[in-house]
Amino acid sequence: MKVAKFGGSSVASAEQIEKVANIIKTDLQKKFIVVSAPGKRHKSDQKMTDMFIQLWKASQQKASLEPFIDPIIKRFTEIVEQLSLSFTIVGEIKQSINKLLHMEEAPIRKLDALKAIGEDSSAKILSAYLTSIGLEARYVNPREAGVMVSDEPGNGKILPESFEMIYKLRSTKGISVIPGFFGYTNDGKLITFSRGGSDITGSIIAAGIKADLYENYTDVDSVYAVNPSIVDNPKKITTLTYKEMRELSYAGFSVFHDEALIPAYREKIPVCIKNTNNPQATGTFIVSEKKPSEKCVVGIASDTGFCSIYISKYLMNREIGFGRKVLSILEEESISFEHAPSGIDDLSIIIREKHLPLEKEKQVLERIQKELCPDLISIHRNLAMIMIVGEGLVRTIGVAKKATSAISSANVNIEMINQGSSEVSMMFGIIADDLEKAVQSLYNAFFVK
Amino acid sequence: MKVAKFGGSSVASAEQIEKVANIIKTDLQKKFIVVSAPGKRHKSDQKMTDMFIQLWKASQQKASLEPFIDPIIKRFTEIVEQLSLSFTIVGEIKQSINKLLHMEEAPIRKLDALKAIGEDSSAKILSAYLTSIGLEARYVNPREAGVMVSDEPGNGKILPESFEMIYKLRSTKGISVIPGFFGYTNDGKLITFSRGGSDITGSIIAAGIKADLYENYTDVDSVYAVNPSIVDNPKKITTLTYKEMRELSYAGFSVFHDEALIPAYREKIPVCIKNTNNPQATGTFIVSEKKPSEKCVVGIASDTGFCSIYISKYLMNREIGFGRKVLSILEEESISFEHAPSGIDDLSIIIREKHLPLEKEKQVLERIQKELCPDLISIHRNLAMIMIVGEGLVRTIGVAKKATSAISSANVNIEMINQGSSEVSMMFGIIADDLEKAVQSLYNAFFVK
Incomplete structure (x- = not known):
């Protein structure tokens, strides 16, 4: 049925x-x-x-x-x-x-x-x-x-x-x-x-x-491995897991209304994206689980419009609750953030620029400065995120090497890497102006060579 | 004076x-x-x-x-x-x-x-x-x-x-x-x-x-670029910034009592580590700022004894305050964590194993399960962290490539990468058993070749 x-x-x-x-x-x-x-x-x-x-x-x-x-x-x-x-x-x-x-x-x-x-x-x-x-x-x-x-x-x-x-x-x-x-x-x-x-x-x-x-x-005939406006005739994806779909749709793959899949996801109903104008095309299947395959990367998504707040304070990691307090300030100011990777004495918060309009920026930075007394606080706008997505990616030796090599060879600096927090993706932050060449180089590395 | x-x-x-x-x-x-x-x-x-x-x-x-x-x-x-x-x-x-x-x-x-x-x-x-x-x-x-x-x-x-x-x-x-x-x-x-x-x-x-x-x-004559018990006769570090020192001492470089440097740091007093038994040796200088140099990596620190809690929930990133709630639970249970990198639908929390004894583990996992209803929660023990440290590292193209290549060529899987949250370091999580070979390979890549 x-x-x-x-x-x-x-x-x-x-x-x-x-x-x-x-x-x-x-x-x-x-x-x-x-x-x-x-x-x-x-x-x-x-x-x-x-x-x-x-x-x-x-x-x-x-x-x-x-x-x-x-x-x-x-x-x-x-x-x-x-x-x-x-x-x-x-x-x-x-x-x-x-x-x-x-x-x-x-x-x-x-x-x-x-x-x-x-x-x-x-x-x-x-x-x-x-x-x-x-x-x-x-x-x-x-x-x-x-x-x-x-x-x-x-x-x-x-x-x-x-x-x-x-x-x-x-x-x-x-x-x-x-x-x-x-x-x-x-x-x-x-x-x-x-x-x-x-x-x-x-x-x-x-x-x-x-x-x-x-x-x-x-x-559309299927979901593509990369944004067709960045790479001509990209490969079609035949099977995706729900998790892969989510990671891809986060950064620019807008096949689905985001919350739409929850009921199907909960019941593990397989989904097939098909084309009314070309019903013979196999389409793209979205499933709960799939067999691990050698080619673990299924797609590369990317999106612009991010900014980051960088906070540095000597001995931050000794201050219990520092990170939580920063996030509470954002919550109180109704600013939803994407990620908050931290170092020893540093914390970065990645925010979609639309959620941190310029008029709010001043107030947020002032509150953080006043309530948490960091040594340094700065904001970087005009960032882009690239997601390399695939189940099994975290357990495959060499994926990070391949990705960082591809980005470097496009002469693009990596502002941020977030790997390991997700089982199915690896995220790179770069300057938005470099997005096309970085994505093209990554696509070549994972799908063409 | x-x-x-x-x-x-x-x-x-x-x-x-x-x-x-x-x-x-x-x-x-x-x-x-x-x-x-x-x-x-x-x-x-x-x-x-x-x-x-x-x-x-x-x-x-x-x-x-x-x-x-x-x-x-x-x-x-x-x-x-x-x-x-x-x-x-x-x-x-x-x-x-x-x-x-x-x-x-x-x-x-x-x-x-x-x-x-x-x-x-x-x-x-x-x-x-x-x-x-x-x-x-x-x-x-x-x-x-x-x-x-x-x-x-x-x-x-x-x-x-x-x-x-x-x-x-x-x-x-x-x-x-x-x-x-x-x-x-x-x-x-x-x-x-x-x-x-x-x-x-x-x-x-x-x-x-x-x-x-x-x-x-x-x-000791100086601070070394890597732990001498892992690499024989490692290079000496002549100059470090305070920030570099902090990052290195986080992961195993125990030259200094951690909080000791705060007063000197605040007054920007340069510090020199010297050897009483060999006062002719130049020692290692710790300074507030140093000129950017081509060789931006000054040291590789590493430490074992970490674990991570992995939490996954469909549409987590739509749930405002999810991350904050997890961190609050940890704070209430008096568990200090190191990092909490997040994906779209995932969150990892890196904790020193000594801060999450087995007897506390059950209670924490149960609270997260009950209060936040994730789809999946799991814990991974026996992790090691490697820090590649150096001012200017985030602005140097190819550092990530070099590091990931070195780790891959040692046939070690990278469980986690955290780059960009800190201006002066790049962190890798691996299985503790692989630590020596990964660090040796990294040392070769950054200091020998």
């Missing part, structure tokens, strides 16, 4: 929906289908969800709403028309929108309900189309499916009791098409997940029904 | 004291001399301080005291006799001991006062000897010198007002010989520093009189 989730680009147009139907038709194991709202059909196109957000904003400003409703209806009409489906679907969508706009409800709840129409309509259209081509398919509302969430508009969290309810879906006959992105509170209020939440729904359904596989259809 | 401190082996016998006098005689800049208690004359010998501690123990147990007093007196008598000094010194020592043993005083204060007799007598003997060979020398009691300390028996801390008082010593004529290791509280109680505290006194006097140089006489 499989769960297949189709992202925005996979349901962006009638042509795309036909491809989705074809994929479903050829594999009857795909019994549970989760869909996003229609995404972009081309670069300058709008995502349906953004159109709904604009409509909501206009309604808050008491602006004229037709200019916002009309394009939504037009787009659904085109899809329904091209798929030769009944126009009653479009009528229902129109009705839902109008009903919502005139409802007495807190604005934030109205926003959630409006945004959800995109996914909801996608699911209705797809199930109607699957029926029209002779498959036994049915639209299943998230409430009926059992997707129960906490009452946090725009940021719902799945309730643990959901999974038991979802498990009962297993006995459903035919194909269930479930809209992603939203669920319901215990007292029936519609709540969306955070952005990108269709991945969350897919993962929840897969975990709930204890699927054999969770297929996640996007518009 | 120089301060010279002579350690236990330098005043262990009359022959050694003659060497010390010769050193002082040939350099009239050495106006302030700080001495330890007589140390070992040969491997199986006893240090005077240990003899006093045994005497104190016997007195606490109401045992017969002669067997403990006699060897002390005998040793001082031998020294005084060989130096052709008046026996009144020995009489005074005997009197001091007896007076103390019969004094009504808290045992812990009695211990401090007894222990201090070793240094005090050394200073008296040396000043008498210097006078006898025609130098203008005078014994100066720490109270007279201005060494005022907190009321913590066995662990006194210098009071800030001391330095101003000590500064006045500059105008003293001739040579002042000051016993190391102890000072006085504001209300006149004798208090010792922690063990090895003659280095502390030397550093305090040097800082107080704002010496041009603080010479620290031991029984």
Whole structure:
């Protein structure tokens, strides 16, 4: 039994929906289908969800709403028309929108309900189309499916009791098409997940029904071993572990909405990233465990936008709680940090620059200076992080040598190395300007030579 | 104006004291001399301080005291006799001991006062000897010198007002010989520093009189670039910065009592480690700053006896305060840790094994498990740390490459790398059994080739 989730680009147009139907038709194991709202059909196109957000904003400003409703209806009409489906679907969508706009409800709840129409309509259209081509398919509302969430508009969290309810879906006959992105509170209020939440729904359904596989259809053939904007035609990754995926996605690999995989991860459901536009491609599997292989490095991720605070104090390591106090100051100032490697008399704190805006920098440095009296405190901006990722990497002699040699031979200085804290990765900090040449050299060393 | 401190082996016998006098005689800049208690004359010998501690123990147990007093007196008598000094010194020592043993005083204060007799007598003997060979020398009691300390028996801390008082010593004529290791509280109680505290006194006097140089006489020609028990005839280090010294002493280079250098460090007094038995040797200078040099690595230190706790949790980096909570648990359990490098979903905590005895291990792991619910927690014992130390190392391309290559070529796996947290060092964690071959290979790479 499989769960297949189709992202925005996979349901962006009638042509795309036909491809989705074809994929479903050829594999009857795909019994549970989760869909996003229609995404972009081309670069300058709008995502349906953004159109709904604009409509909501206009309604808050008491602006004229037709200019916002009309394009939504037009787009659904085109899809329904091209798929030769009944126009009653479009009528229902129109009705839902109008009903919502005139409802007495807190604005934030109205926003959630409006945004959800995109996914909801996608699911209705797809199930109607699957029926029209002779498959036994049915639209299943998230409430009926059992997707129960906490009452946090725009940021719902799945309730643990959901999974038991979802498990009962297993006995459903035919194909269930479930809209992603939203669920319901215990007292029936519609709540969306955070952005990108269709991945969350897919993962929840897969975990709930204890699927054999969770297929996640996007518009790429696979996850690549390195960022294709840095290296041309990089190798495809066929199998990744969850941990490897996490490490890669930390530093620039944005295949997945970060928290989306938790439910699948907990149930150890294998995930496969596939391409709706090229379903023959094997895709990339994400699994709990894999056999150790000789080539232990699976990918090289990289990201810019980091800075570091460097603190030095003679005999720091004798001052019990020094590190904890620094981290407490950051916590009190609501600055989340990435890492805090320490030396004997030194401590570095790596922070994403967006979390330490210039206006906060002064206050944080002053507090550290005043409360902990270091000998030296300095801040370095414009850093990049490179992650070399692979299970078994820590137990393979020579990986560090290969990596440091590759970076040196690109004539790049290594500002920071963090190895051993993670079982599956090795992290290097460099000056952001050197990022491309360092990554290219690393890719050559681990994947080409 | 120089301060010279002579350690236990330098005043262990009359022959050694003659060497010390010769050193002082040939350099009239050495106006302030700080001495330890007589140390070992040969491997199986006893240090005077240990003899006093045994005497104190016997007195606490109401045992017969002669067997403990006699060897002390005998040793001082031998020294005084060989130096052709008046026996009144020995009489005074005997009197001091007896007076103390019969004094009504808290045992812990009695211990401090007894222990201090070793240094005090050394200073008296040396000043008498210097006078006898025609130098203008005078014994100066720490109270007279201005060494005022907190009321913590066995662990006194210098009071800030001391330095101003000590500064006045500059105008003293001739040579002042000051016993190391102890000072006085504001209300006149004798208090010792922690063990090895003659280095502390030397550093305090040097800082107080704002010496041009603080010479620290031991029984080695210099600090070596690597542990001589691992590499035969290693290179000598001519100049070290304070920071480099600290990093080296962390991992096995025990030239200095750790906190001893703080006063000198704060006043930026250069320190020179010299050999009483070979005063012609240049020794090793410890300075605040030095010119950047091409050979940036000055030494390789290493130490065993480490363990690491490894904690892994999916999406750990999203859990604000996770790291801080782990460190708080350790603090609450009074376990001081060395480093806590973190990955995305992982955290390692490096601890000296002596700080995490087996009986505490269970409780700590259970608390972390219960309070933070990680996916995985494990402990690895029998680790060794290697520190590659040198100012400028972080700004030199290729150091990491050289180091990792050397370790790999010794066929040793690198469990951990911590670079960049310190400006002057790079740390490697390996399995303790591999220590020798890894250090030898590193030494070859950085100092021989």
